[in-house]
Amino acid sequence: MSLLEIKNLHASVNGNEILKGIDLTVNPGEVHSIMGPNGSGKSTLAQVLARRESYEVTAGSITFAGKDLLEMKPEDAACEGLFMAFQYPVEIPGISNAYFLRAALNAVRKYRGEDEMDAMDFLPLLRQKMRMLEMDEKFLNRPVNEGFSGGEKKRNEIVQMAVLEPKLAVLDETDSGLDIDALKIVANGVNAMRSKDRAMVVVTHYQRLLDYIVPDFVHVLVNGRIVKSGGPELALELEQKGYSWTEGELTGVRR
Amino acid sequence: MIAEIQIPEKYLETFDQSNSRTAAQPRWLQSLRQEAFARFSESGFPTTHDEDWRFTNVSAVAGTQFGLAEQANVAKKDLEQFDIAGFSCQLIFVNGLFSEELSIIPSAKSVKISNLAAQLAQDPAGVEQHLGRYLNTERDAFAALNSAFIEDGLCVEVAAGVVVEQPIYALFITVPGATPTMNHPRNLVVVGESSQVTIVEDYASLGEGTSFSNTATELVAGDNANVLHYMVVREGESAYNFSTLRIQQGRSANVATHSLLLGGALIRNNVHPVLAGEGSECLINGLFMANGRQHMDNYMLVEHASPHCNSRQFYNGILNGQARGVFHGRIIVHKDAQKTDAKQTNRNLLLSDDAQIDTKPQLEIYADDVKCTHGATIGQVDENALFYLRSRGLGEVSARDLLLLAFANECLDRMNSPQVREHLERLVVARLPESAQFSGEGSAQVVERNWEEVG
Numbered sequence: 054m055s056l057l058e059i060k061n062l063h064a065s066v067n068g069n070e071i072l073k074g075i076d077l078t079v080n081p082g083e084v085h086s087i088m089g090p091n092g093s094g095k096s097t098l099a100q101v102l103a104r105r106e107s108y109e110v111t112a113g114s115i116t117f118a119g120k121d122l123l124e125m126k127p128e129d130a131a132c133e134g135l136f137m138a139f140q141y142p143v144e145i146p147g148i149s150n151a152y153f154l155r156a157a158l159n160a161v162r163k164y165r166g167e168d169e170m171d172a173m174d175f176l177p178l179l180r181q182k183m184r185m186l187e188m189d190e191k192f193l194n195r196p197v198n199e200g201f202s203g204g205e206k207k208r209n210e211i212v213q214m215a216v217l218e219p220k221l222a223v224l225d226e227t228d229s230g231l232d233i234d235a236l237k238i239v240a241n242g243v244n245a246m247r248s249k250d251r252a253m254v255v256v257t258h259y260q261r262l263l264d265y266i267v268p269d270f271v272h273v274l275v276n277g278r279i280v281k282s283g284g285p286e287l288a289l290e291l292e293q294k295g296y297s298w299t300e301g302e303l304t305g306v307r308r
Numbered sequence: 309m310i311a312e313i314q315i316p317e318k319y320l321e322t323f324d325q326s327n328s329r330t331a332a333q334p335r336w337l338q339s340l341r342q343e344a345f346a347r348f349s350e351s352g353f354p355t356t357h358d359e360d361w362r363f364t365n366v367s368a369v370a371g372t373q374f375g376l377a378e379q380a381n382v383a384k385k386d387l388e389q390f391d392i393a394g395f396s397c398q399l400i401f402v403n404g405l406f407s408e409e410l411s412i413i414p415s416a417k418s419v420k421i422s423n424l425a426a427q428l429a430q431d432p433a434g435v436e437q438h439l440g441r442y443l444n445t446e447r448d449a450f451a452a453l454n455s456a457f458i459e460d461g462l463c464v465e466v467a468a469g470v471v472v473e474q475p476i477y478a479l480f481i482t483v484p485g486a487t488p489t490m491n492h493p494r495n496l497v498v499v500g501e502s503s504q505v506t507i508v509e510d511y512a513s514l515g516e517g518t519s520f521s522n523t524a525t526e527l528v529a530g531d532n533a534n535v536l537h538y539m540v541v542r543e544g545e546s547a548y549n550f551s552t553l554r555i556q557q558g559r560s561a562n563v564a565t566h567s568l569l570l571g572g573a574l575i576r577n578n579v580h581p582v583l584a585g586e587g588s589e590c591l592i593n594g595l596f597m598a599n600g601r602q603h604m605d606n607y608m609l610v611e612h613a614s615p616h617c618n619s620r621q622f623y624n625g626i627l628n629g630q631a632r633g634v635f636h637g638r639i640i641v642h643k644d645a646q647k648t649d650a651k652q653t654n655r656n657l658l659l660s661d662d663a664q665i666d667t668k669p670q671l672e673i674y675a676d677d678v679k680c681t682h683g684a685t686i687g688q689v690d691e692n693a694l695f696y697l698r699s700r701g702l703g704e705v706s707a708r709d710l711l712l713l714a715f716a717n718e719c720l721d722r723m724n725s726p727q728v729r730e731h732l733e734r735l736v737v738a739r740l741p742e743s744a745q746f747s748g749e750g751s752a753q754v755v756e757r758n759w760e761e762v763g
Contacts, residue, residue, distance in 0.1 A: 103699050131701035143696040147714030147721070156710060157700035164701065196714075213700065 404491030484517025559585030
């Protein structure tokens with residue numbers, strides 16, 4: 054059974070249709086990359102998957118782990134095992150990273166009928182995940198994302214993913230703005246999380262990320278539609294020819 | 309106009325009653341009280357035409373006939389609900405009067421922890437040196453009223469060069485009667501040179517009914533003293549709580565006063581530090597959380613009277629329902645107070661359309677080399693932050709609560725006695741809409757923090 058099944062998805066923001074019929078199937082263990090130019094709808098797709106309410110789905114369906122994702126609130130989707138790494142992680146002053154993450158993990162565990170974790174058990178786990186992302190322990194007690202650099206915020210997203218162990222991780226432009234060292238650290242963290250049970254959808258603007266996180270499938274999103282799908286070699290082709298090439302393809306193959 | 313003349317007359321009878329209860333007081337105190345009562349009779353209650361009371365209408369207090377509260381029966385187990393068992397030094401006052409059987413006062417060297425009535429009997433001359441010397445009864449009718457009814461309260465005297473390790477916790481329990489009652493606790497804290505002490509004043513109700521707690525505290529911080537002061541108001545739904553904290557700071561004295569206002573129909577919280585000694589420092593930090601039709605008014609008057617003093621004001625308000633909050637931050641920099649550094653920040657979260665906040669900075673600067681800043685914000689819960697938390701699995705109500713706790717933590721984090729902070733965080737968490745979600749977590753968080761600091 055596929056983990057994620059998107060069929061003919063149409064979505065609007067403030068009455069403007071951004072997604073105009075997306076079809077995508079993701080199986081456990083697979084890594085899919087969604088590439089596309091600015092404004093093509095990449096982030097909208099990620100936000101719809103994470104169930105942001107301001108994105109209105111006007112047609113189509115999404116099935117996640119056998120359930121109707123469009124019926125789920127953001128917290129339900131998270132508890133069912135969907136995780137989105139934000140393009141712009143939010144700063145929350147007044148709550149420490151450790152406290153926030155334990156509250157989140159316990160919400161997910163409670164939903165799954167598992168025992169909640171106390172601080173004594175949780176801290177070693179969190180420390181281990183932070184070491185994996187080469188994050189200093191001082192970030193444990195710093196307020197969530199407050200005063201973090203761009204790279205630190207992105208690493209913190211992957212730490213959260215590592216703690217919550219989702220079935221499906223959606224990475225929304227996690228590479229944007231990272232220097233090469235930070236990019237390698239993030240990619241190593243993501244790669245360490247790859248498993249036969251876990252799928253990932255990596256949304257990116259730049260081919261560079263795919264040198265480090267090698268996808269199984271690449272999809273090119275233009276103007277709200279997937280215009281081309283292929284293997285990792287498609288990313289390289291795209292790098293050489295640019296997005297305008299696919300736009301040309303699109304006019305040729307429009308249904 | 310007629311009403312204004314009549315008001316104090318109602319108090320004449322209770323004043324006589326109070327006099328008969330306190331006949332043993334020294335002569336100087338009796339005349340101090342007489343003068344204060346005369347002052348109150350002359351001024352009457354303030355109205356909203358008075359600039360200092362523009363946002364707070366006290367007619368509900370002025371229009372109620374309050375009898376003088378009597379000592380009431382409170383059992384040891386009645387104290388459990390106030391959750392203060394962790395404090396080893398507890399002074400319990402019932403309706404403003406000290407209860408010896410309920411209190412626990414460990415014996416301590418070089419520090420007198422007592423109640424005012426006892427201290428007046430034991431060392432009237434010592435009390436006379438400070439009591440009534442600082443509180444301004446001219447400009448505030450409630451301070452005058454309190455002074456007129458001085459009978460009992462917390463009395464702490466710390467000798468020079470002493471560090472008092474355990475917080476001194478004073479719990480003032482109002483037990484409302486069948487008819488409205490009032491009590492006027494009067495507290496005196498005198499801290500000697502280079503000494504250190506932590507004081508908690510906590511006002512709570514046992515049962516519902518109309519009551520009026522009109523309190524005043526004079527806190528004298530000697531040269532180089534370090535004082536942590538906490539003010540908690542968690543009274544009942546029909547309780548009026550008016551308080552004035554008057555702080556007198558000596559040279560290089562460092563005072564922090566933290567307020568947590570949670571319960572009461574109408575609360576007026578006056579904080580009035582005078583930085584009289586050079587190089588002294590004052591932190592005024594507070595959190596007020598109002599719901600329903602509660603009204604919480606914070607009136608700050610920070611007087612810089614000497615050079616090189618710092619003051620910091622941070623007040624956060626969380627207002628829900630039809631609640632109304634007020635933050636009035638007045639800073640006066642006297643002529644000689646050069647190099648003053650005064651800062652004031654008031655941040656507010658409005659959780660409903662009907663909640664309201666009036667925030668007003670008022671700077672009066674008579675020196676020419678000073679730094680004074682103020683700022684205020686009013687906002688709602690950040691929807692982006694809410695979505696972020698929900699996307700990590702937290703339910704909407706829990707996520708909202710966590711954001712409120714985060715906002716409250718900005719103030720709680722400045723409270724540097726870990727034991728008191730933990731206690732106050734529990735009180736805050738209990739006021740959150742879905743409090744069960746976080747109960748008991750607060751302490752774990754503090755423990756985590758301490759670990760990290762140590763290790």
